[in-house]
Amino acid sequence: MAPAATLDLPLAAERAMFLEHLTVERGLSPNTIEAYGRDLGYFAEHCARRKVTAPGGLNEDLVTAFPGELAARHNLQASSTARALAAVRMFLRFLVQEGALASDPGTTLERPKQWRRLPEVLSQAHAGALVAAPEADLRRRRKIPIRDRAILELLYASGLRVSELCDLPLDAVDLEVGVVRVTGKGDKTRLVPVGRGAREALRRYLVHVRPKHAGTQAAGKLFLSKGGRPLDRQAVWRLVKRYARLAGVAGDTSPHTLRHSFATHLLEGGANLRAVQELLGHADIATTELYTHVDARRLLSVHKQFHPRG
DSSP: OOOOOGGGSTTHHHHHHHHHHHHHTSOOOHHHHHHHHHHHHHHHHHHHHTTOOSGGGOOHHHHHTHHHHHHHHOOOOHHHHHHHHHHHHHHHHHHHHTTSOSSOTTTTOOOOOOOOOOOOOOOHHHHHHHHHHHHHHHHHHSSOOHHHHHHHHHHHHHOOOHHHHHHOBGGGEETTTTEEEEEOGGGOEEEEEOOHHHHHHHHHHHHHTHHHHOOTTOTTBSSBOTTSSBOOHHHHHHHHHHHHHHHTOOSOOOHHHHHHHHHHHHHHTTOOHHHHHHHHTOSSHHHHTHHHHHHHHHHHHHHHHHSTTO
């Protein structure tokens, strides 16, 4: 259930100031800003039902009642609930900093415990089959889907988020040096190496395909649709799923599966955790540490299968 229109809810000016602060001073992505705005809409509904229309009416009783009402009125997943409560805590701290509140009524707001789901990871053989799937398509259609091979190679070679891949400008890839310049969350830029396979696939795409599609709507992006428009995330998701089926890869394979596989295979090969954090663009190494659990799960599986007392 979406919150009511912003103009009908209290604290509209304060919420707008807070979201502008997150955009301008914290540099959060548009998707994150949109999610926080939705979460604060839920909180504003909560305030409206209790006749609180200004920051001065915010108190500990009102704030601590919010999680229960959020659960009762909105069918949110645990991760979405945790994000909504985090947004409210940040909002209340912002109001204190701006002088709109004398003290923070959200200090006792509980952080819900979440089970962290281990990401799905392809085996190295399945990842290779998926990346090579456009070549299999060649034998049926008598031409190589060069762009699709370049996209799959780059996703697996660099661990890019699908939004990062779609946003890549034409000059982001240096084929001579073998790096791609990526702008990730918070507008932070990082350089990610790409291997020989991805470089060759990108070279073929840039020479043989992209010039034919680059029209007035290309907007300087690296990957384009057949109509010459920048490729969007939904198109890349469909592309990955189509080739996963063609390669016989079971499960719900997505672009993020290739990102997870990139990180896990690096760690399996002995890569340093801090280096993988930098390659993935994680602000917190605790996020990267999730992949060590994936690796451990595989070790347990191998032990159970092959050890005489497994």
